Amino acid sequence: MGIRDWFRTDYPASFQQAETGLRSPFMPASSHLQVVTAPNLPNGLVTVGKALAVPPVARAVALYSTVIASFDLDAVEGSAPIWAQQTGAVTSAFGTASTTPGHRWALMLQDLLFTNATLLWKDNIDSEYRPVDGLSHVARNRWSLDSEGYVEIDGTRQDTRHLVLVEGIMPAGFLDYGQASVNHYHQLQTAILNRASMPAPLLDLHINDANFQPADAVYGENGELLEEGELEEMARKWGEARRSPNGAVAISPHWLDVKALGDGRMDMLVEARNAVRLDVANYLNINAAMLDGNNGTSDTYSNTLQNQNELLNLSMRMFLQPIEARLSQNDVTPEGTVLKFDTSKFDTTTDAKGNAGSAVAPAPEDGTAND
Numbered sequence: 510m511g512i513r514d515w516f517r518t519d520y521p522a523s524f525q526q527a528e529t530g531l532r533s534p535f536m537p538a539s540s541h542l543q544v545v546t547a548p549n550l551p552n553g554l555v556t557v558g559k560a561l562a563v564p565p566v567a568r569a570v571a572l573y574s575t576v577i578a579s580f581d582l583d584a585v586e587g588s589a590p591i592w593a594q595q596t597g598a599v600t601s602a603f604g605t606a607s608t609t610p611g612h613r614w615a616l617m618l619q620d621l622l623f624t625n626a627t628l629l630w631k632d633n634i635d636s637e638y639r640p641v642d643g644l645s646h647v648a649r650n651r652w653s654l655d656s657e658g659y660v661e662i663d664g665t666r667q668d669t670r671h672l673v674l675v676e677g678i679m680p681a682g683f684l685d686y687g688q689a690s691v692n693h694y695h696q697l698q699t700a701i702l703n704r705a706s707m708p709a710p711l712l713d714l715h716i717n718d719a720n721f722q723p724a725d726a727v728y729g730e731n732g733e734l735l736e737e738g739e740l741e742e743m744a745r746k747w748g749e750a751r752r753s754p755n756g757a758v759a760i761s762p763h764w765l766d767v768k769a770l771g772d773g774r775m776d777m778l779v780e781a782r783n784a785v786r787l788d789v790a791n792y793l794n795i796n797a798a799m800l801d802g803n804n805g806t807s808d809t810y811s812n813t814l815q816n817q818n819e820l821l822n823l824s825m826r827m828f829l830q831p832i833e834a835r836l837s838q839n840d841v842t843p844e845g846t847v848l849k850f851d852t853s854k855f856d857t858t859t860d861a862k863g864n865a866g867s868a869v870a871p872a873p874e875d876g877t878a879n880d
Contacts, residue, residue, distance in 0.1 A: 555688045557623055563694045565789040565800040566683075570619060572799060576825060577618050578611035580850040582836070587846030592644040603630045603647050603662050614850075616646045617675065618828045622793065625682035628652050628660065629673040631841075638670040638840050675835040678827060683792060690788045697782045712751065714743060718764035795824045821855055 561567045582593045594610055608616070620627030628647040631640040652662045659666050660674065726738035737745070747767075750757035761767055790797035796816055829850050835841070837848045 555684050555691045557619075557684070559695070560623070560684065560687065560691050563691055563785070563789065565786040566687075566691070566793075568800050569789065569793045569795050570622065572795070572820070573618055573622065573793075573825065573828065574615040576820065576855060577828065577850070578615045579854065580611075580614065580829075580852055582610065582614070582833075582848055583851045584842075585847050585849045587843060589848065590640070590842055590846075591642050592640055593848065603645075603651065603667075608646065613644075613646050614832070617832060620649045621675070621677040621682070621828050621831065623682050623684050624649060625677035625679050625685075627675045629675070631671045631673065634670060637843075639843070640673075640841065644673065644841075670840075673835065673841055675831055678831055687789070687792045690785055690792065694782065694785045697778055697785070701778050701782070712747060713766075713768040714747060715766040715768055716764060717766060721764060793824075794827050795820065817855070821852055825852075 561570065583589050584593075617627040617629075627649070629644050630647050631638075632643050632645070633641040635641055647662060652660055655661050655666060660669070660672050661667065723739035724736075726734060726741065727736035729735050747759070750759060759767075786800050787797050790800050796819055799816055799820065829852075833849050837846060842848060
């Protein structure tokens with residue numbers, strides 16, 4: 510199977526960045542480049558910067574990246590190639606200039622997580638088109654697939670003999686299927702910040718005097734406002750007082766009742782934001798408890814070993830497996846060579862009791878019970 514056979518044209522939107530004319534999904538939150546917003550995306554294009562501004566997304570990416578960066582890629586059959594453990598500078602036409610193997614794995618995982626594909630560049634190849642001494646990561650914002658399914662780097666179609674395209678096992682990446690949750694979180698965050706600065710969303714200045722005749726606004730000959738109307742002025746001043754960072758003191762006439770509408774509680778908004786964490790956990794195939802920022806609680810530590818094994822066996826495998834399988838193909842490693850990540854330093858076995866998942870120590874060899 511050649512590298513060209515790995516290419517196809519039915520990729521999701523995040524693969525076809527050259528076709529959209531918008532911007533790379535890996536563009537940071539701030540950039541000197543002009544951004545074009547598509548009219549059919551009411552909440553704006555979800556980029557990596559916008560997704561990482563959602564705390565549970567940032568935590569999941571950090572967990573995944575930290576774990577995979579600690580793994581070595583070894584050969585379980587055959588011999589591991591030089592580039593698998595290569596450190597130091599890598600001279601490459603398109604790849605990352607200098608990176609450790611752990612950094613390379615982390616970058617590849619992030620590509621797979623966000624866009625379900627990652628690309629490596631073989632700078633020097635042998636007669637079988639395998640990398641000789643270097644295999645470097647190509648930044649996701651530099652490459653895309655053209656209409657025929659070929660890789661373009663910086664807008665130019667490349668020789669497929671130098672490319673290693675690694676596809677994820679999901680139909681699409683998080684930037685595609687997680688857009689609603691990312692936009693929802695940012696909307697909730699804005700609503701919470703607004704409510705925090707203005708706990709009572711509406712203030713009613715209720716006039717009790719039925720005979721009250723407010724003065725109307727006075728306009729000049731050219732339509733300019735000369736004197737503000739009494740009711741408008743009253744509403745404006747009360748609004749300014751409510752927004753004062755140091756609070757305010759008001760004197761109300763006997764004919765005016767001030768009524769705050771709404772109780773100012775944010776329970777529903779906070780619960781909705783927590784629900785986003787659960788959605789993100791499902792999207793990214795990770796235990797929601799691991800995305801909770803309340804570290805140090807008893808229930809966190811009681812399930813540490815179980816969560817660790819679940820992260821490795823159920824969550825990390827979603828990214829480890831496609832990388833291992835692709836790098837074991839004949840255009841990357843010699844025939845018969847099978848590469849696997851060494852997860853032994855992370856993998857543990859626990860003995861747990863009941864459904865609570867509390868990890869317990871193994872029984873003493875003398876048969877006495879644990880305290």
